[in-house]
Amino acid sequence: MEEKILLSHGSGGKQTNSLISDLFLKYFNNEIINELNDSAQLKLDSSKIALTTDSFVVNPIFFKGGDIGKLAVCGTVNDLAMSGAKPRYLTSAFIIEEGFPVEKLETIVKSMADAAKEVGVQIIAGDTKVVEKGGLDGIFINTSGVGTIYENVNIKANNAQVGDMVIVNGTLGDHGMTIMCQRSGIDIEGELKSDCAALNSLVDSMLEVCPDIHVLRDATRGGVAAVLNEIADISGVSIELEESSIPISEEVKGCCELLGLDPLYIANEGKLCCFVPENYAAEVLEAMRKHPLGSNAAIIGRVVEKVSQKVYLKTIIGGKRIVDMPSGQQLPRIC
Amino acid sequence: MEEKILLSHGSGGKQTNSLISDLFLKYFNNEIINELNDSAQLKLDSSKIALTTDSFVVNPIFFKGGDIGKLAVCGTVNDLAMSGAKPRYLTSAFIIEEGFPVEKLETIVKSMADAAKEVGVQIIAGDTKVVEKGGLDGIFINTSGVGTIYENVNIKANNAQVGDMVIVNGTLGDHGMTIMCQRSGIDIEGELKSDCAALNSLVDSMLEVCPDIHVLRDATRGGVAAVLNEIADISGVSIELEESSIPISEEVKGCCELLGLDPLYIANEGKLCCFVPENYAAEVLEAMRKHPLGSNAAIIGRVVEKVSQKVYLKTIIGGKRIVDMPSGQQLPRIC
Incomplete structure (x- = not known):
């Protein structure tokens, strides 16, 4: 050869x-x-x-x-x-x-x-x-x-319903930030690495406790912000996020502050957003946390009635801001 | 936009x-x-x-x-x-x-x-x-x-059998020669153009008269020479071609002479090689010729016992030469 x-x-x-x-x-x-x-x-x-x-x-x-x-x-x-x-x-x-x-x-x-x-x-x-x-x-x-x-599942982007809880399976922005740092030569101390992983077995364990998952999306290009805006748009609902509940690693948090970026917009390659009926949320969360790819899973928000804007964030300091669809280009060739 | x-x-x-x-x-x-x-x-x-x-x-x-x-x-x-x-x-x-x-x-x-x-x-x-x-x-x-x-078909690369007739649906080398001429700025008079076409309806009409087609291959990169060598190799047979029966347009023939190329090695994008039992060959050929994409169809050879070499050509002047697997690169980015 x-x-x-x-x-x-x-x-x-x-x-x-x-x-x-x-x-x-x-x-x-x-x-x-x-x-x-x-x-x-x-x-x-x-x-x-x-x-x-x-x-x-x-x-x-x-x-x-x-x-x-x-x-x-x-x-x-x-x-x-x-x-x-x-x-x-x-x-x-x-x-x-x-x-x-x-x-x-x-x-x-x-x-x-x-x-x-x-x-x-x-x-x-x-x-x-x-x-x-x-x-x-x-x-x-x-x-x-x-x-x-699978039989008896009906997971679709247009299936988010008022009252659904929004769950992610762990810290956000790890993949995009890794690529960004590596490409620009920034050497981060600590454990920052891509979260690149196959999520099928995690989804299997979630479906086991709740066959009635409404929506699943992996938060790749455009991050969680893009995914949630898309779902809000296709399902015709609004989504309210709780900033204090969103899992973000110290490394990504630090880099975001340094570079002026919002982790909600940064790409993941092993993170999903899941919409489930409220009465299943605790069970799904527990199942996710038991799985190696969901140990930092968290409920980050809920689906509310459609109002003029689509995705918003209740900030840690008590304010509320719109999480808009990303526009322009954060970083090409992230995936 | x-x-x-x-x-x-x-x-x-x-x-x-x-x-x-x-x-x-x-x-x-x-x-x-x-x-x-x-x-x-x-x-x-x-x-x-x-x-x-x-x-x-x-x-x-x-x-x-x-x-x-x-x-x-x-x-x-x-x-x-x-x-x-x-x-x-x-x-x-x-x-x-x-x-x-x-x-x-x-x-x-x-x-x-x-x-x-x-x-x-x-x-x-x-x-x-x-x-x-x-x-x-x-x-x-x-x-x-x-x-x-389709039910009841068993078309596979390893299914060429001694006695099978080899049929093509028309003139060879049109796509590759068109790209070659266009890229090098050679302006050919006449009707030379790519044969780019979808062959599914032609195949349907062939299967109608002969569900027992043994092998089908479209002769893209490497041309008919590559396809027949592959089939000979996978099926463990030899193939004998009749040069005088191989349909080649005047334009491609002319270009090949000019450039010193062999049309058997030139890419097609709307031509197939078909292996059928001898007793079906006439019917399949007729069905092909009735189809707009098979009007120049021709039987170009047959499967013979395996001998030391795999594909050979009985030339117009009465000789016999080996048609080897193409080696090296005729032209990149042909498809």
Whole structure:
């Protein structure tokens, strides 16, 4: 195998085949992908399907707490989990810059395989394109995912109801702040790292105690602010947050003060917002806290009647301010 | 709407939402995508599923006979059709360079919507990432596709059998040669244009007369040579081609002579190789020729016993030469 990716690795001939067999199939090894058909052929035990796609262009590609490969698996798995679906199969499509080190590619592919194994999904179809040097910056990955939707769940963005409690599974802003610090060379002492994680097993444990979860969303680009504004908009409700209840790590709090940023707008890659009926909130919270990915879970607000503005925050000092939809660009290539 | 794509169009906030509602939903308008959930939620009437993914980085993005949008729909539809599946749903994920003209994006999106409509598939989930200027060259599109596999078909790459006839649906090399000429500024007189097309309805008409098609492959990157070598390898057979039977347009023939290229190695985007039992070959050929995308269909060879080499060509002048797996790079960014 060469040390660097060549244009010929994307040309559909001998070098493409050796990249597939020596690298991709070494890690994404399963009966379906090994058949090497134009499409993966599979059987599903349910006809209710969730389908999603996401491209990943994160920079840097290796960061504290993860890399673009882990992110590409977890991100798409999370989109399936947020629909009340059991993640089953992923596709992975690479666009690689000519000259990209094969060693780095192998690290990324292995990281994808490890994440997929942990989640219990199979990567069953793929594609590789190589673009001439300068045609893109390093590597981009698209993953698409198929899941089977659990019976008796009805989790939808338009399903937030007045009285619902809003719960998050832990501290906000860890992923975005990690990327931001790493990219700008700020060296934070302490434990700051990306929260990049697959949330499907956490969702499973939440559904076990409350099948009637109304809305689930992972708070990625635009942070919790973007997600809650979207849900308020689609469901036609308002949401009131309690600033004092919002879990934020000391590191993120410190960086936000330093940089003048609001943690509600910073991206997460392992945090979800959950809307549940009030009478289930305590049980769901308890189930979340028992899970390794929910130990800092907290109820951060509730759905109230629709008023003129949509999401607002009762501040620690007793005021109330609007949390608007983010506008403009905080930081490109966060995911 | 702005005239150019901004980084904020990919940041998950207000501008992302307006891009989605003002552009994507305007063209990809269906009940499923309009729900704006993290995953598209759908019901399939079959549990036998085909799943595929493909990224498109073609340069130039607009070419004679198509554009990157049409290509992105047809390419993935074809991968599904080659598995004997009815194409049902597509996802579409855009990675766009900051500053890309919105007008061009709209042309591409409209072209995708038109192609999807013609095929009868719905685009039901999407993603948009924007990368800073210079981070990629223009626009890349990933489409992933879900199809339902027809009952009683068993089309697989490992299913080529001795005695099978190899049929193609028309002239070879049109797409690759169009891109090559356009990129290098060669102005060909005549009708040379990309053959970019969705082949699912052609496959339907072939399956109608012969449900027992053994192998189907669209001959994209690496051309017919790559596809036949792959099938020979996976099925463990050899293939003998008849040079005089291979349909090639006058324009492609001329360009190939001029540039010293072999049309068997040039990419197609609307051509398939089909392996059928000998006693069905005439009927399949007739069905193909009746279809608008198969009027120049031809039997180009047959599967013979495995010998030391895999694919060979009986030349017009009576010789015999090996058609090897392509090696190296003919032309990057052909699709």
